[in-house]
Amino acid sequence: MGFTSSLVVEEIDGEFWKVREPLTYQGADEVFEIPADFRTDFASVPRPLVWLIPRYGVYTRAAILHDFLVRTERVSRADADGIFRRTLRECDVSRPRRWMMWAAVRLGGGLRGISPAAFAVFLLIAVPSVIFLAIPTVVVTVFLVLFWCVELIAWVVDRFVPPDRRTRVPRPQMRT
Incomplete structure (x- = not known):
């Protein structure tokens, strides 16, 4: 088997x-x-x-x-x-x-x-x-959201750079 x-x-x-x-x-x-x-x-x-x-x-x-x-x-x-x-x-x-x-x-x-x-x-x-995973899961989730916010800020800032000088930061996505 x-x-x-x-x-x-x-x-x-x-x-x-x-x-x-x-x-x-x-x-x-x-x-x-x-x-x-x-x-x-x-x-x-x-x-x-x-x-x-x-x-x-x-x-x-x-x-x-x-x-x-x-x-x-x-x-x-x-x-x-x-x-x-x-x-x-x-x-x-x-x-x-x-x-x-x-x-x-x-x-x-x-x-x-x-x-x-x-x-x-x-x-x-x-x-x-659930008891074992609750605290680390909440901590990881909070930091994933914070990192997504940092990526979002970088993406917005990149929109204001002239097209020929852009680094082409990809649009941030929140994935589960």
Whole structure:
């Protein structure tokens, strides 16, 4: 069981990538093949949290598989999230990180189809995670907004420079 092919991707733009060669995962009962040209953003991590969980890493294949399963609805959302957690373990993601990532995708899925026992596990993971992440997330968010303001000021100042002397400062964008 596990991934039986290598990941080959190509960048589309600053946010999205496409799978260049099929990515195959052998599950317990099924084989899932992510086709070439499948579009992904790798792990959908909010910008204030990329300091802890970058958008790509050892878990990239698991994130792409999860995107594929959710988008194609090959399995239920709860099963896709469970497969995600299992593939994170198979990719050697540490227990705290994989459980936080699982809790995040469960929350993103609206906790549909979750059993009472799984909901209790979710709470045991989510509550400490929120407490652990709250202060650094607020600090990072404040500084991202401040940096965006600095970029905005530089962009406005650049508009007043004659066109032949402009440094062509790109328009600032607030991305999540």
